[in-house]
Amino acid sequence: MTIANRIVSAAGCRLILIRSVVFLALGVTAVTSAGETASPRRLSDVVVALPAIPRAAPASAVCMRSLRPRPINANDPHDTLAAIRGFHVTRLEWTYGNDKAFIQKVHDLGVEYGGAIAAGSYSGSKSPWDWNVIGSEAQRLAPTWMRKWARPNPWGCANNPEFRAGHVQAAVAAVKAGADVLHRDEPGQNEHSYNWGGCFCRHCMKGFRSWLADNADRSELEKLGVSDLASFDYGDYCRGKKAPTGDAFRLWKTDVLRTYFRQFQIDSSVAFNRWWRQELDRQAGRPIAVSCNNGARRWTPIELAFDYCIGELRRDHATPAHLHDVMQTARSHGRTQSVTMPLDGSDEPESPGWIAVTRRTIATMYALGGHIEMPWDTYLPTPDARRYFGRPENYADLTAFIRGIAAHLDGHGEAYASGCGVVDDRWQQQPVTLPTADGIFLTVRARPGDPEAPLVMHIIDWRDEPAPVAITIDRPAFFGTADLTARLLQPVRPVDEKAHAAAIDSGDYAGLVKTTSVSIDREGRLLLPAFDPWGVVVFAAAP
Secondary structure (H helix, E strand, O other): OOHHHHHHHHHHHHHHHHHHHHHHHOOOOOEOOOOOEOOOOOHHHOOOOOOOOOOOOOOOOOEEEOOOOOOOOOOOOOOHHHHHHHOOOOEEEEEOOOOHHHHHHHHHOOOEEEEEEOOOOOOOOOOHHHOEOEEOOOOEOOOHHHOOOOOOOOOEOOOOHHHHHHHHHHHHHHHHOOOOEEEEOOOOOHHHHHOOOEOOOHHHHHHHHHHHHHHOOHHHHHHOOOOOHHHOOHHHHHHHOOOOOHHHHHHOOOOHHHHHHHHHHHHHHHHHHHHHHHHHHHHHOOOOOEEEEOOOOOOOOOHHHOOEEEEOOEHHHOOHHHHHHHHHHHHHOOOOEEEOOOEOOOOOOOOHHHHHHHHHHHHHHHHOOOEEEOOEEEEOOOOOOOEEEOOHHHOHHHHHHHHHOHHHOOOOEEEEEEEOOEOOOOOOOOOEEOOOOOOEEEEEEEOOOOOOOOEEEEEEEOOOOOOOEEEEEOHHHHHOOOOEEEEEEEEOOOOOHHHHHHHHHHOOOHHHEEEEEEOOOOOOEEEEOOOOOEEEEEEEEOO
């Protein structure tokens, strides 16, 4: 079998495996003799606990990134420490810079600190010209999105010994400065550089020879005139074929060697990420949790070399159906997922519409057991790579609410989800009937293995004009024959600065959660108020 066929075959097997894992993770408990899935009878029956992920953020964590500690100079109007308080943050992450004094101030606030490194992070004495990825004409390559920048960041080669050693030292330096965890941006490394025509450095050419010896079909190589692998140089081969350079290289219509070369660069990237993480743990003297940027959608072997993911979320992907799929996929890999605020190149990030979508995305990610980076110091896909700094007054009611309902977030798993295009096919008889109007997304979450624990229903209104919500529950799916009690929890709006400051200083957020009792009629109907955008109903078996 050729390597190309093996790649396709392996991809197919991985797809089947992922689907199988998703099936198991969703908690389907029985299959009938006809092969049809049997519907579970209780919501608590379907919840499966995720494996423990050391140092991953708990479900109730409020996460925020700061590109670097701010203010960066006397003219910078932004203050990271003030934003941490304003957004009720418990975890600062994806932050570049090893300022020990700043990290100590973050810790003094009771907040975890996550450092950051990227594809060009290097600590050593050599110039990037000595370790940057290069094209077949020995030209230094830069990512497409950086080319409009005044100074594009360097991009190291995963096979270059100088970069490998310097990258480990950059990671070690962040940990020694006080980082609790790390984030690795641009994890694709040489896989990405292939798209720009690289890397053709001497280390890659040597590595490619070894890779071909172990993986290539020798008869295919012979047909291409490659008979002596010991002296073969793919760069010379491409130049002899007048292959295009740079971005056009990946579109070159040629032979199987290009397919081989791409797989070599993918394998190099996976091996590199595994290697430097092992080296980091060894030199740090303890396991260091490391996340990576997966674009809120990718889970290839490259991303699976990391503990969990933080992904940049496109605005058109900020929908309940897409976010639900994102979290289902992460769960199938035993991982968690955080996303950024919805990213858009618009010039109106403070428009009411954008703020509303961001608020709904915050609520939806927590309703799904995930996280979202607070909308502060967030990269926007604009030509000048502008950054967005949201104001706590537009979002702090939600983050205070998250802190106040921590007991209803931590340790829970999804038992049911519906609405806004999401259909939960684990249930033949739906445990919750939603209104016919589109725009309401709902999840029910439960504690795995604890059928007596309260059930938590999250309701998010994605409509532009929220209205009261009427739902009907199937009582037996909740607590069997027991009578039910229900109470509604909601964020408190508008944001009262004094009340929020008191909660920050005391750590007591109960006063920022509005609680009301909810009646359930004999048919299981509940009438709930309009949400802006989030409400949580906590069901318990009556004593």
